[in-house]
Every structure is written in C-alpha cells, then in structure tokens.
Amino acid sequence: MFLRIINYAVKILIVVFGILILFGIILKTMDTNMRIVFGIVFILFGIYRLTIYYSKEKKYRFMDNGDDYYEDDDDIK
Numbered sequence: 076m077f078l079r080i081i082n083y084a085v086k087i088l089i090v091v092f093g094i095l096i097l098f099g100i101i102l103k104t105m106d107t108n109m110r111i112v113f114g115i116v117f118i119l120f121g122i123y124r125l126t127i128y129y130s131k132e133k134k135y136r137f138m139d140n141g142d143d144y145y146e147d148d149d150d151i152k
Contacts, residue, residue, distance in 0.1 A: 079132070082128055083125070086121055086125045086128060087121070087125070089120060089121035090121035092117055093116070093117025093119075093120075093121060096117060097110070097111060097114025097115065
C-alpha cells in the first residue's frame with residue numbers, strides 16, 4: 076500500500092512540476108517557448124505515466140481476483 080501511494084505521489088509531482096515550469100514559477104530565466112514546451116512535455120508525461128500505472132494496477136487486480144474465482148470452482152467439478 077505504501078509503495079502504491081509513493082508511485083501515485085511521484086507521478087502527480089511530475090504533473091505539478093510541469094505546471095510550475097509552464098507558468099514560469101520554476102526556470103524563469105529559460106526562453107519562454109522552450110519553457111512552455113518543457114512544461115507541456117512534463118504534464119503529458121506525468122498524465123501518461125498515471126494512466127499506464129492505473130490501468131496496469133487495475134488489470135493486475137482483475138487478474139488476481141479472477142484466479143480466486145476459478146480456484147473456488149474446483150469443488151464444483
């Protein structure tokens with residue numbers, strides 16, 4: 076459970092870091108166009124990692140629960 080929270084926190088921090096870059100709160104001295112590109116890339120990468128992690132976690136949970144279902148059917152045969 077603790078590692079799951081850390082995984083989500085790191086991925087959310089990537090998105091937040093991208094927002095901070097995009098609005099110029101971080102890296103103020105960088106060229107404006109480059110800063111906007113970096114911010115958008117960080118935001119999209121964080122969202123991508125969040126969705127991939129969530130979908131794999133959901134798939135694993137489904138597969139894990141599905142195995143329990145079929146193990147219970149052995150008594151019926």
